[in-house]
Amino acid sequence: MKNWNLRLKLGLVILSFFMILGFFFPLLYSGNVTEWSTYPTNLKPSMEHFLGTNSLGQDIFWLLCNSIRTSFLIGLFVAFFSTLIGILAGLVAGLKGGAVDRIVMLLADTFIVIPSLPILILIGSLTKGTASLFLIGGVLIAFNWPWPARQVRSMALTLRERDYISIARFSGESTIRILVKEIFPFVKDWSIGNFINTILVAISSESGLAVIGMSSNSKATLGTMIYWANQHQAMLGGKWVWIGSPVVAICLIFIGLFLLMTGQQQYSALRRGK
Amino acid sequence: MKFLKFLSSRLLTYIFVILLGMTIVFFVPRFMPSDPVESMLGQMMSKSSTMDAAAIEAMRKTLNENFGLEGTLGEQYFGYMKRVIFTQDFGPSLTMYPVPVKELIADSLPWTVCLLGISTVISWLIGNGIGLLAGIRKDKAYSKILEGIAICIYPIPYYIFALTLIMLFAYIFPVFPLSANFDVSGFTWENLKTVIWNSVLPALSLILTGTGWWVISMTTLSRNTNEEDFVAFARMKGLNERKVISRYVLPNTILPQITMLALQMGTIFNGSLITEILFNYPGLGSLIYRGILQADYNLIMGTITTSIFAVATATLVIDLLYPFIDPRVRYN
């Protein structure tokens, strides 16, 4: 803790701030945040409404907290699984080669070549606009694992040319052990980067869908929050808190994650005594 | 020999990928709970409900015949595959009947390719430049600032970001036209200027938001490479910093980025939906969107197949070229 660098600390502060907003505060609010005309509309920020209320008569603060939670969950869910699947697939493909490689890459390529947004929109209209966030998450995973897979594979391909890997392989170590012990360190940093980026991709894809009304608009996510604000011309109408808060939230969450990532790299670099 | 073996197997994959993709694209829309005829009638009725109901029934029949939507799914599927593979013909657009989908795509393609291609390349260059700086000069102030800016812009939801740009530069300070005008009757220097002038804002929005990811990935990559033994050793050889970076760090970090760029270049064939909607830009993205909203099967399949083909080709090219760029990778 004591010799953590600034980035690491800052990142953790920002993230934990949002974690608290997203996972603790919602517990304090009993009502249903998405319910309309719960309060008078368009109130200025005040003691009982920290961020005021919006044109739908929702309390922006509580809405924001819940939105942060949902978006966080989507982001983590998607990022975790797509990165995990991607890395494993990529490593296995890269190291085992042969049929395994071909099959994995065939799948990966198929998903890479199919444009994701149109499909997401298709799904959107398929599921009649009530795409459960879970489904959206699933689709996002399906479209996001191939990228790390390819990347990691090309890394693995170069790695497996390095002597000690082949040594390890000839000395009969199990692939898993090689993966974990010899190779993972090399793809670690990239993977963390990818993980964090995927969180963002997930969050912003969801809000991208939401903006064109294809997400599940009755649920509270940062995306749908922006959607409703847009629907009510918050930007031109200068309802900055309403439209601004989710945007700022997204940015800060990402920046927090990013600082965390780079900070962690510096930290581990220092540990390695480099 | 090895190469031929690799080539053949890779080509096989290539073809398989495209077929698989096309198949998915054929079936997914058909699961849509709507069909083009109905949507067309629906929109007519939403405008005026005076149309005699029996007549609508008759209308539906005529349309169905015109669109060739009879026959079992199987028949339609194989018919479609045959058509596309052997004649590269996607048939007529249903909502813009009888314009052939091909023509629609051909009209939008140059616009999309031009805008997205250029902005992608630019953001790639800028992004990697900044990323490299930030990676190897992590202690310098300017690299931190550049990186910082990129990091702050990148996560802003595109729609909001683009909208802000419009509000800023077309409304509050009306520098650029609010409603872009891409009319080009004949190719003249005048028109070219107009088009470029009108493309500035969309391009800008794409570049600024696009740069971020390149910065991030390049920073990480170059940082790691910078810590590799051979870089340290190069320094020990007393090579000056510029040589070390240009000969050792850059070549080794740029490889994955090139892969990514190639893939990106493929994906531009989806067009960029929100950009095109926001900036009235006549590209593929809005075409796809229209197709989906109005359940225009042929249009959906045409546009998406095009992009599938493009991306697949891009990946194929990478795989074939990679061993040339990176000696460590062999064909196998």
Added chain:
Amino acid sequence: MKKSRLKKVMSVLFILCMVFSLVACGSEKTPSDSGKSGETSKESKPASTDGKMTDVGTPRSETLIVDILSGRIANPDLFNPYVPGSVPMDAGVHQLLHGKLWEIDTVKGEQYPDLAATMPELVEGKENTYTFKMKENLKWSDGEVLDAHDVAFTFNMLMDSQELAFGAVVRETVKSCQALDDLTVEIVTHKPEPKLSQKFGVTIFGNGLTVVPEHVWKDENPATFTYSDPLSSGPYTIKDRDKQGYWFLYEKREDWKNTAVGQTVGEPGPQYVLFKSFGTEEKRIMAAISNEIDILQDITPESWEILRKKNPESMAWYAGFPYADMNDPCERGIAFNCADPIYGNANVRWALALATDIKNVSLATFDGMLRVSPLQLPPTDVLMDNYHKPMVDWLKEFELEDGYKPFDDSYATEIVKILKEKGVEGLPETEQDIIDVFGVGWWKYDVDQATKILNKEGFTKKDGTWYKPDGSVWEMSILAPADFEIQSMRLAFAVADSWNKFGVKVTVVQQDAATYWNNEATANFEAGSFWPACGIMPDSSINMEHWNSKYIVPVGEQAPGNRCRWGGEANEKVTELLNELMQLPSDDPRVIDGITEICKLFVEEQPFIPMFGTSKFVPVTTHYWTGFQTAENDFEGPWWWWSQFKYYTPHLKPTGN
């Protein structure tokens, strides 16, 4: 020095690709516009806000700029009105180019002849034979005469062609059509058609029938003819269009005197009319604020608030609250799938109606700028005078099975009170005005009565949640348009909100047009924010015809009408009444009584719970043009997307700016 070098490299690359971009753009352009070259190639320059020239090269002061409702037009060269995918009518096509046989006066609620000179009349002695006269010395924009022969040609062409969708509509009704002389058209129908002018003339929005010039079409195949340089039978002719389909430029005809509008009203004001799609709502508003657009199509109340505050020269229908025009011929509400065991039960529908907190719904939907309607007919001024107001006494006395009187005439006064508290100014004062603006009243918000009814039907409520008779939780989904027809969309959310509070688990399902209409047609819904309740003339029997029981088909099949699958006794009565009405001429006194009866039956059964008339914010900015119709100057309604637009143009005068 090392880093500076690096920077140099970067900047050089940057400049390089900038240059490249110019070249690339240039070379890319050429193919995209090869083939079709614009009629007049004009120097196009970036849109200037100085107001001197438009970006299509016409003087701003002589150009009226109108928003296109349909957005970007896919195929700007396909003007054949009878094939799918042709340039949508509301892109200025039927507003300015195509005359119709009969137009509608929405203020009086009557049709009047447009290209025709008379309404169709039954020929004495010959059954099912109607004749009407054409106006004299009408001309096509190419100078050729427009007369009865063109009309006859159009009808016959449609009947002969198997491909044309609208042909089916004509064949349904018309047996034969011929020109008796240059000015007289004779139509023979299969069965008596007292409402012929409503089938082939405008009542709402426009009409499928577009008279086409025989001398151009006679040698063409109507199914494939693109008609890319359409002749005009209206006061304007097309001058230029955007290859990308974002705008169409129309110019006044020199021989405007040879058009119906010219003969009956006078010379159109604007020399040029530019129909242009500005894109998303934000951009349309920005354009209107900076006077880049003169006439806006639908916008949301929020947008109107912004526009009103930021551009003092903008105005809507009413000068003060509620600003919006409320005479739209379709009313909004919640329709039910009566084929569904739950929602097929009229009492359940009534319970839901009583569980609707109409005032809050109104506020949440359009900030209270809404006129309520308890009837199956939209609360337009005309129809209110003919039905809503006369029926108030009956409504007051109307009882449910258990003798409960659901009607509550206090809505208007109540909502005005609430709005006053919210600080809204310029509200109507006198009781009469209040009712004219906000409607005659609606059903009580009486949760207890609703509960009573539901309990009687076997529903049970445990800790705030309703359970169906079969014991399962009562979940319900309301279909709503996704990002079109904003009012219906919001209404759905607001009603869902109300019913959720009542204890029904309601979710709103937003769908794009295709899915939305398809689900309605196949009864693949429980409830939906549809609008199967339109009307414009006192005789709105044609608008109600689609409730006819003959259109009911099994769930899953495409229903040609009656998409609520509303059957049963009451519907049979309605069907009988409709069949009679269809045989009566519109001016027959029995028409009003018949429709009143139908309305009563709908009130009893509520297959569609009518709620509000549609409030249209279709504002204009008066920086360059004046003479727009408003509540004070109401020679017509603000129907910028209707074919009668051409009749407004003579009223518009330049401000000289």
Added chain:
Amino acid sequence: MFEINHVSARYNMLTSFVNAVDDVNFNIEKNEIFGIAGESGCGKSTLLKVMYDLVDYPLEISSGSVRLYNGNSETNYIETGKLKECWWKDISYISQGAMNVMNPITKVENQFFDTVRRGYHKKMTKKQIREKVAAYMKELELSPDVLKAYPHQLSGGMRQRVLIALATFLNPRIILADEPTTALDVVVQKDILTMLMSVQKRMKNSMVIVSHDMGVHYQVTNRIGIMYAGQMIEIGPTDEIFSHPKHPYTQMLISALPKVGDNSQKEGIPGTPPNLKSPPIGCRFAPRCKYAADECRKIRPQMVPVGDKHFAACLLLEHAKGGNE
């Protein structure tokens, strides 16, 4: 000719310092092979870095300096801080583990090119360089087509050879080799060592070899310095050290070596080296030394001559000497 005077270096771990090299002081003569021995972690590699002036964060020199004299003059020398400029020309470095020290994506010859360009041959054309390099490779009995290969296509031993060629190509006056033979199998080790020796013989320059393997030193070096816990505790001619090790630690090292025809169980060195963050005040070996007396734990021993060119730092030895007089 190459002077290391009272150098101390440490790693800056933000909150604490690790004194990896503590007041080390010795000379390297012309035309000799000097070995630095000691257990891993005793700071020998760090010392080598300091000697090469490869000092950057977190490593820092806390005192002393390194001087490379030109010829025999006393005044004309290059000192720590300036050494960088004559890297590869006057002083070169053969690094540990040759696996990843060559740019993986360029041919071996290119690695020569930048080196050569570094040297006095700026004006040379690629062709000339190629010839020169090829010739040199022949001298070292390396086949020239190695130059056309990519690093990953070479065996570990071959890479190490190339590396040596690379380091000696410009004929520097002193060559530092850090564990040149680790991670190579015995046979290859032998070749590498012979190669090093022959190169040195031809060039008549000095060479410093760091290795934990006493065997290596026995075969190659003329003189050895034994390091323990960051300090130089004994310096002397190789055979002297092997035949009469003076310092108890050295004695243990030597006795731990296998000898021909002796199968008795070898006693390993008990205990572990001290933590360099807070080293003992007195003799750093005291905790593990079986002869250690109380004062050993208080007073820090100085280097004392214990024979011809042979020095050791141990209180016991100091007393022994005192006794003799």
